[in-house]
Amino acid sequence: MTRFEATSRQLIVDQYFDLRATLNGTQDFRWRPWQDDWCSGVLSGNLLHIRQVKGGVEYRADSDLGDLLQSYFRLDEDIAAIRADLAHSDENLAGLMEKYPYLRVLRQPDPWECLVAYICSVKNTVKRTGVHVESVAELGHEVNLEGETRHAFPTPREILAAGEAQLGALELGLDRHSKIIEAAERIRDGKLDLGHLSQPDVCYAEAKRRLKGCRGVGDKVADSIALFALDKMEAFPVDRWVARAVARNYFPHQESPSGDDLVMWAQDRFGEYAGYANQLLFLDERRLGSMTAQVG
C-alpha cells in the first residue's frame, strides 16, 4: 500500500506522483487552472484548490478533505504492486509504465456526475465536453472559495426540477439534454441505483449491463463510468485511440479484434487491472496522435 499522511491541508505521499498529468488524464472534466500552479475543482460539493508540492499534494478548502482525496487519488491502493504485476506479464505495458511513471486512475466520488459527463462526451471533443458539464453544473447550488464561484454538480432530483426547457436551453446538441433527463428519471424511479453498483459485491458485468439500460450509454460510455466512478478496475473503455493502440502494439500484422471481442481480449490479457492498462494505452496513443498531427 502507498504510505501517505494527511496533515493540515496536505497529503504526503511517499511515492511521488504527477498531479497535473493525472488531472489532465481527462477522466474528470471539472478541473480547470486557477492561479499560478494551483488547479480548481469541485469534488462532492466541495470547491477546492490543489497543487503539487514536494513529496505530495497541498490543497485549500473550507473543510478537511483528506479522506476524500485519499479515495480520489486511490492512495489506499497498492499501485506499485499492481504496476509490478502488469509489467511482469506484459512487455509493452512495462515500457509504457517507464514512460509514464506517475499516471493514476481517479476514483470519482459522484457516479451520477460521471454518467452525465460521459453522455456529454459522445461524438464530442474533450474541451467541449468540459464546457457542457460546467453548463449542466450551473443548475447546482453555488460554492465559493477565495473569491471564486463555482457550482456543486446538481443531483438527479435537481435536474428534474429544473425541467426540460431549462436543460434544453444549454444547447448541448445531439439531444444530450433529453438523455440526461431520462437517466435522472431512471434513478428517481429506482431503475438505476448507482450507489449500489459501486459496491464491491456488484461485479463489472452487472454494473455495465445496468448502465447500458440508459439511452445514450453504449459499451464505451458504460466502461468509462464503471472504471472511473464505480471502482471496476477490469473495465476497458474502447474509443478510437485505444482501438488504434491495441492494433498497433499487439496486432501489427493481423486484424485486431473489435467491439465486444476487443474488451474480452483485454480482460483476458490484462486481468483484473485492465483499466490501468487501458489508461496507459490511451495516454500514449493520444500523445503520439497529437505529435503526428503537429508534423503533418
Next chain:
DNA sequence: CGCCAGGGTAGAC
C-alpha cells in the same frame, strides 16, 4: 472548404 472530435441509435437487410 474539408476534416475531425474519447460513439450511439434506429433502421434496413
Next chain:
DNA sequence: GTCTACCATGGC
C-alpha cells in the same frame, strides 16, 4: 446479428 446514415458544431 451485422452494416450504415445520421446526429451538430467549433477549431484548425
